[in-house]
Amino acid sequence: MxxxxxxxxxxxxxxxxxxxxxxxxxxxxxxxxxxxxxxxxxxxxxxxxxxxxxxxxxxxxxxxxxxxxxxxxxxxxxxxxxxxxxGRAYGIDLERVSKEAGNFAKRVELKDDGKDVWVFDVDETLLSNLPYYSQHGYGLEIFDHAKFDQWVEEGVAPAINSSLELYQDVLNLGFKVFLLTGRSERHRNITVDNLVKAGCQHWDKLILRSSEDHQKQAVIYKSDKRDEMVKEGYRIVGNSGDQWSDLLGSSIANRSFKLPNPMYYIP
Amino acid sequence: MxxxxxxxxxxxxxxxxxxxxxxxxxxxxxxxxxxxxxxxxxxxxxxxxxxxxxxxxxxxxxxxxxxxxxxxxxxxxxxxxxxxxxGRAYGIDLERVSKEAGNFAKRVELKDDGKDVWVFDVDETLLSNLPYYSQHGYGLEIFDHAKFDQWVEEGVAPAINSSLELYQDVLNLGFKVFLLTGRSERHRNITVDNLVKAGCQHWDKLILRSSEDHQKQAVIYKSDKRDEMVKEGYRIVGNSGDQWSDLLGSSIANRSFKLPNPMYYIP
Known part of the structure; x- marks a missing residue:
């Protein structure tokens, strides 16, 4: 109380x-x-x-x-x-999701063709923008693209530690790791810098929005990219994201993990 | 506190x-x-x-x-x-889901071919088995099929009132209403009696599990039945259910509404 x-x-x-x-x-x-x-x-x-x-x-x-x-x-x-x-609630929720995902990942029998994939979203999944949102009412202010871009360009978003542990676990288990983010291709370099600084040392693909993807709703853009993975012969075993638009649509994962995020909604 | x-x-x-x-x-x-x-x-x-x-x-x-x-x-x-x-929390959550669903339903422009459908699950969606679960630890006891069947055969499950309001609203708006339940075909008569007693006066289809459906996981059975609806030319606009297996799979609705149910999980 x-x-x-x-x-x-x-x-x-x-x-x-x-x-x-x-x-x-x-x-x-x-x-x-x-x-x-x-x-x-x-x-x-x-x-x-x-x-x-x-x-x-x-x-x-x-x-x-x-x-x-x-x-x-x-x-x-x-x-x-x-x-x-x-407070502690967000962290407890994040840890539970990663633990469930990790338990699932361990039980999967991977084929030896290197085609088993775990997809991670970036913002509020691997990286936390809480330092930004704490200055913008935790979702009370309408999203300001220009201001958020300035924050992204600082490249200082901290890791979400429980997600980082899952990330390491699935890499160690032999999954391919694909990062699929709504960030723009023009933020590739700073995103790479930020991810490395936060402790993500290796990934197999980092997919950002190219110019033709910018008009697409997130759920369409991400489905299109997953469709491409499937066409390339990959099996999307797990998917971690804080938005349902990371997880729903076509070519959905065998299991999807919804991370908590009560601050904003991306359709 | x-x-x-x-x-x-x-x-x-x-x-x-x-x-x-x-x-x-x-x-x-x-x-x-x-x-x-x-x-x-x-x-x-x-x-x-x-x-x-x-x-x-x-x-x-x-x-x-x-x-x-x-x-x-x-x-x-x-x-x-x-x-x-x-307490009040479950009721508040139920009401919010029905209100959101109702707001969505009102904004839909129905075609005049009578093919726009709203799908409802039955247990913990239109009918409440809380009187049963209150005698069985609210989900603390492992599900007992025989005992639950006895309860179903009494035919006295009360309505979930907020769902009943949504049900009436979508009927009045001109949707076809299909009830899709995991209950067995042998419980058709008692289910009809119970639904009518609870205030559901009209529906367009009531789909129960036939003998060949009994081996299927709920998510497969329900997807198969929705696939059939789509093949028959219906458009599944809305779907209300307390289990993700009511909502996910194939032929998913334009919008799905997850009612709360922390007592049990049906894969």
Missing amino acids: SFFFKNCIFLMLVSYSLAHEDLNSHIFPRPLIIDYPEGNEFRLRESLEELRLQCTSWRFAAETNNLSPWKTIPQECAGYVEEYMT | SFFFKNCIFLMLVSYSLAHEDLNSHIFPRPLIIDYPEGNEFRLRESLEELRLQCTSWRFAAETNNLSPWKTIPQECAGYVEEYMT
């Missing part, structure tokens, strides 16, 4: 300061906070418990791909998402 | 009484509860907060289809899952 008290003031400020923006009002019944507390600790607790319940429900809906495309997190859940991302 | 205090004794009993069963130990790091409380309220709170964190993480992994097939919920999460199912 302590988290809620810590974040109470922040939540109140956010709720009121943004009361006139209504970006995702279709997602969230309003108002969530009725009769905001007036020195009544019991009612404060009840209100905050209600907020946690609603934001957990929103996160469930987001992570199971039940929501229509959303541009920002619900204002009311700003504090909830921040706490999730910066 | 009140929920955790209420359930504390129950959780302790469950944790200890089942300490020697180890059905899903691969899913869950053990022990979750270190130094169980000895009259120290602060440490009790910390332990219970930790348990909530771990069980929420397990539920995220289950609902996003990240776990390998599981036969029971983790022992430690027995109280968590009970509270989820019997």
Whole structure:
């Protein structure tokens, strides 16, 4: 419960300061906070418990791909998402996904033709942009392409450690590793630098968006690239990504692993 | 926090009484509860907060289809899952899914050939077996086919009200409604009785497992049946189900809606 008290003031400020923006009002019944507390600790607790319940429900809906495309997190859940991302919950969720994926990878019997592939997305899968999003409301601000590009060009995104462990594990098991990212081809060099700095020492392909891919929805672009892998004779055994558009579409993997990401949605 | 205090004794009993069963130990790091409380309220709170964190993480992994097939919920999460199912959280999650699905359905432009279809699963989608599962540990006991069949044959499963609203909405919008269930063809009559009793007044097809379908995995059986719909010229616009095996495979819907169900997993 302590988290809620810590974040109470922040939540109140956010709720009121943004009361006139209504970006995702279709997602969230309003108002969530009725009769905001007036020195009544019991009612404060009840209100905050209600907020946690609603934001957990929103996160469930987001992570199971039940929501229509959303541009920002619900204002009311700003504090909830921040706490999730910066507290232990995000890390625990990431570790569980990597552990499940690793257990699956170990049980796969690889053929000796070198055609068994594990596909990894990059952003919020191998690399974390949390330092960027922490400066942009953890998904509360509408995505700003120019600003995000500036961040990418710094090349300092840290590794997601549990994903890095899975990455090493599947390489050691003999999988080919293909990195399939929505980043632009013009960011190839800085992405390579960043990946190496973060601890990814080897991969078999790094696929970025070329100019003809830029108009495609992510789910189409990534499906097209997986279709090409299959045409080249590869078997896509595993796929790790934080967006459903990394995982769904055509040529889907034998098993797909959805990493948590309540901050943004890419269709 | 009140929920955790209420359930504390129950959780302790469950944790200890089942300490020697180890059905899903691969899913869950053990022990979750270190130094169980000895009259120290602060440490009790910390332990219970930790348990909530771990069980929420397990539920995220289950609902996003990240776990390998599981036969029971983790022992430690027995109280968590009970509270989820019997408190407000399950209902809130169900309502959100139906609301999202309804919003999507309203935006679809139906053709006038009567070939736009919405597929519904039955158990834990239109009908609730919570009265049964409440007597069987909310997923803590291994599934017992004979006992569950007895329950099905009573024909008294209540409706999931938010799904029933969606059901009426899509019918009113002009969708064909196909019910696609893993129940056996021999339960057709009782299933019809139960659905009518629960408020489903009309459907266009009710597809149950025939004898040749019984050996198939659910995801194959349901894909086969959707393939047939597509061959007959139907367009599967929406699909509502509590299992990923209701939603994935071939001939998937334009949009699929995953209802919550942390109690059991059908591959």
